[in-house]
Amino acid sequence: MGIDYTERIPNNVDLAEDRRLKRALESWQPRFLQWWAEMGPALPTQDVYLRTAVAVGREGWAHFDHVPLPEYRWGIFLAERDADRRIAFGQHKGQPVWQQVPGEYRADLQRLIVIQGDTEPASVEQQRRLGLSAPSLYDLRNLFQVNVEEGRHLWAMVYLLHAYFGRSGRDEAEALLLRNSGSEDSPRILGAFNEETPDWLSFFMFTYFTDRDGKYQLGTLKESAFDPLGRTCEFMLKEEAHHMFVGTTGVDRVVERTAQLMREHDDDDVRKYGGIPLNVIQKYINFHYSVSLDLFGGETSTNVANYYTAGLKGRWQEERRKDDHLLTEAVAVVPRIEDGRLAEARLPALTALNADLRGEYVADCVTGVNRWNRILGSHGLGPVLHLPHVGFNRKVGTFAGHHVSPDGRVLAQHEWEAAAGRWLPTAEDKTHVLSLMRPVYEPGKIAAWVAPPRSGIDGRPFDYEYVHL
Ligand code: BYC
Ligand code: FE
Ligand code: FE
Numbered sequence: 001m002g003i004d005y006t007e008r009i010p011n012n013v014d015l016a017e018d019r020r021l022k023r024a025l026e027s028w029q030p031r032f033l034q035w036w037a038e039m040g041p042a043l044p045t046q047d048v049y050l051r052t053a054v055a056v057g058r059e060g061w062a063h064f065d066h067v068p069l070p071e072y073r074w075g076i077f078l079a080e081r082d083a084d085r086r087i088a089f090g091q092h093k094g095q096p097v098w099q100q101v102p103g104e105y106r107a108d109l110q111r112l113i114v115i116q117g118d119t120e121p122a123s124v125e126q127q128r129r130l131g132l133s134a135p136s137l138y139d140l141r142n143l144f145q146v147n148v149e150e151g152r153h154l155w156a157m158v159y160l161l162h163a164y165f166g167r168s169g170r171d172e173a174e175a176l177l178l179r180n181s182g183s184e185d186s187p188r189i190l191g192a193f194n195e196e197t198p199d200w201l202s203f204f205m206f207t208y209f210t211d212r213d214g215k216y217q218l219g220t221l222k223e224s225a226f227d228p229l230g231r232t233c234e235f236m237l238k239e240e241a242h243h244m245f246v247g248t249t250g251v252d253r254v255v256e257r258t259a260q261l262m263r264e265h266d267d268d269d270v271r272k273y274g275g276i277p278l279n280v281i282q283k284y285i286n287f288h289y290s291v292s293l294d295l296f297g298g299e300t301s302t303n304v305a306n307y308y309t310a311g312l313k314g315r316w317q318e319e320r321r322k323d324d325h326l327l328t329e330a331v332a333v334v335p336r337i338e339d340g341r342l343a344e345a346r347l348p349a350l351t352a353l354n355a356d357l358r359g360e361y362v363a364d365c366v367t368g369v370n371r372w373n374r375i376l377g378s379h380g381l382g383p384v385l386h387l388p389h390v391g392f393n394r395k396v397g398t399f400a401g402h403h404v405s406p407d408g409r410v411l412a413q414h415e416w417e418a419a420a421g422r423w424l425p426t427a428e429d430k431t432h433v434l435s436l437m438r439p440v441y442e443p444g445k446i447a448a449w450v451a452p453p454r455s456g457i458d459g460r461p462f463d464y465e466y467v468h469l
Contacts, residue, residue, distance in 0.1 A: 003054060003077060010075030012056060013159070024162050025076075028173055032154070035177045036070065040124055041147055043131030045069060046468040048144045049457065053077050056235050064458045066468065072148045076159045079234035087225040088318050089325040090311040097227040101164050105310050109226055110165050112312060114172050115189055116221065117157030118179065119214065120150045122193035123206070125181035130203055133437035135447035138456060139200070141466035142246045146207065149239045156232045164228065191395060192291040199433045200450070201276060204250030205288035208368055211243040213295040216316060216361045223314025248368055249453060254281060255372045256451040259379035271432055274448040278376075280433065282385055283425045286406060289365065290393035296358040298397040299334040305350040315353065316360040332356065335390065336398045340410055342391065354397075362390065393424065441469055 003012045008026055015022045048069055051062040056079050085097045101109055124147050134140035154176060161169035179186045187194045192213075197206050218240065222233040258278055261270040270277050297304065307313035308327065315321060323330065330349035335342060349356070369385050376382030391404030403416035406423055425433075436449045444463025446452045456462050 003056070003075065005054075005073065010073045011077070011159075013076050013078060013163075015076065018163075021163055024170060025159065028158060028162070028170075031174070031177055032074070032151075032158075033070065035121065036124075036151060039121070039128060039180065040151070041069060041127075041131050041144060042129050043134075043140075044469075045131075045144075048468075049141055049460070049464070049466045050145055050148060051458070053235075053239075056080060056238075061238065069144060069148065072151075074148070074152050074155050076155055077152075077235050078228065078231040081227070081231060085227065085230075087311050088223055089314050090225070090309045091326070092225060092311045093325055095225075097225050097230070099227055101226060105226075105312060106165070108307060108310065109229070109312055110161070110169065110172065112221065112307070113157050113160050113165075113229065114176070116217065117154055117161070117172075117176050118189045119193050120153040120157070121176060122179075122181045122188040122190075123147075123150050123197075123210075125188075126193065126195070126197040126206070127203060130197065130200060133200065133439050134441070135200055135437075135450050136440050136445065136452070136462075137443055137464075137466045138446075138453060138462055139250075139450075140441070141457065142242075143203070144467070146211075146243050146246060149243070152239070153236050156236055160228060160232065191294050195291060198430070199437050200250070201254060201281070201284055201433050202288070204247055204254065205284050206247070207243050208247030208251055209285075209288040209292040209365065210295070211240065211247060212361065212364060213292050215240050215244060216357055216364075217295075219316050220313045220318075220357060223318045225311030248371070250450075251281075251368065251372060252375060253451040253453065254449065255375050255385075257449060259376055259381055260451070262381060263379050274436060276433060276436070276449055278382075278384055280425065280429045283423060283429060285369070285385065286388045286392065286423050287425055289387055291395075293358060293361075293390060294394060294396040296361065296397075297354040299336065299355040299358075300347055300351045300398075301354050302351060304353040305348075308350060308353055316357055327353075334398075337391070337402050337410060342404075342408060342410060358390070362387070388423070441467075 003010055007015060009015060009029060046068065047066040049064060050067045050072060051064050052073055053061055054063045055061045056077050087093050087095050087097055127143060127147060130143055131140055134143065158173045161173045179188050181188050182194045192210050197203055218233045218237050222230050224230045254276055258270055258275050261273045261275040262268060265273055268277065327349045331346050332349040332352035333344050333346055334352050334355045336345045365387055369387055372385050373383035388406035389404055389408035391399035392406050394400055403411040405411055440447045443465050452462055456464055
């Protein structure tokens with residue numbers, strides 16, 4: 001089905017056929033736009049070179065053009081329906097997927113959708129001020145592209161809430177605009193989404209590590225027996241690939257620039273040459289990785305076991321797994337702390353599914369670190385960058401309340417306090433990084449702390465006017 005752009009809300013869900021739903025969403029739309037005006041990008045711009053979805057299939061799904069940000073066509077785009085699709089796991093395995101929400105799973109499904117929906121506008125709020133210090137027009141454009149798509153991901157969840165959850169769904173859709181990142185009274189739901197993203201190194205780390213949690217969570221919701229959720233997540237994942245790209249290549253370019261400066265001056269402390277030292281990059285990795293690990297929930301969780309058995313949330317690449325997809329007998333090994341030491345526990349695999357997904361995520365994160373070390377290697381440096389132990393700096397799950405060093409030793413409180421500044425960004429590190437954040441808005445120019453990208457967007461050169469201020 002094509003996307004209907006003649007409607008006030010572009011969509012491929014036949015919104016025109018459902019007047020009540022259309023009216024409800026059209027009354028939410030101005031509230032969304034008001035939220036965008038108040039909490040979205042703080043830098044005023046004329047227009048931005050953005051991609052907009054024009055189809056949901058494999059080929060040529062996006063169209064690029066200069067668009068004034070508030071006129072971006074946020075819409076509702078679900079991946080194509082597969083009429084033969086069957087539930088791939090859990091107690092309803094083999095049955096046709098659901099086009100409606102079964103009464104007994106209503107509360108759980110709504111909760112998953114609300115948690116997913118809450119993260120999307122949260123990230124826009126966190127990134128609100130970054131436009132004021134963009135290192136280039138190319139980067140500024142990528143920031144705004146990520147922002148409009150996170151806004152669209154909010155639309156994706158709000159559509160489900162309005163279309164399938166009645167009154168309480170509409171109330172939750174309203175509440176998604178009322179909680180705010182970092183707010184004292186009504187914060188966002190998950191920890192990482194109340195942290196600050198005050199500088200561009202944080203932004204690149206966030207899009208690498210935290211958007212990547214999004215990729216894995218969406219991957220599990222894509223498997224859902226509730227077909228509209230599965231289809232909406234499938235299309236979101238397509239957009240998500242660009243967010244991963246921004247993070248991966250963003251950190252690449254910081255590492256590249258740091259390596260150049262280290263070689264040029266034969267000095268590790270590149271601060272005096274306007275760069276970001278490797279040990280500071282490592283601390284930012286440690287921070288963003290550990291808060292993102294918290295997003296997977298506890299290593300043992302009855303919530304996740306129930307979601308799986310009910311068919312609401314599957315595993316990463318569920319259909320490629322070679323087991324019974326029920327996990328009633330299976331056992332998994334998860335880390336834990338026992339008598340002040342790291343140990344392992346054997347548990348029913350069903351209750352360990354958060355740890356299973358986290359394992360997939362960690363393996364993916366390793367590829368980024370390898371890549372950054374290869375960049376260092378090409379300058380005759382390193383490898384020095386690494387991921388800290390999964391127990392490092394954790395607030396959720398088995399490691400919460402313990403102190404674990406990056407190399408995996410359980411520490412006493414005083415040992416942690418004495419060493420934390422070597423592992424996590426200090427006030428001094430943050431001040432230095434912030435001091436480098438001065439906007440560069442001239443086409444083809446770039447800030448001194450980051451290397452230019454290898455190529456532009458949509459075949460355009462780096463010096464293209466991606467944003468008109
Ligand atoms: N912060 O049973 P447990 C994205 C709560 S990112 C605060 O282990 P469960 C994006 C938990 O809710 C992807 N609270 O948790 C990225 C539970 O509360 P209750 C977002 C937390 O349910 C970048 C209690 O602690 N999508 O898309 O197994 C930019 C016990 O926990 C946290 C999803 O997360 C935390 N970090 O798993 C833009 C998918 N962690 O029940 C967008 C939907 C746990 O005691 N969510 N708690 O009140 C889920 O699948 C699950 O809710 C979670 C938690 C994986 C988050
Ligand atoms: Fe998203
Ligand atoms: Fe994203």
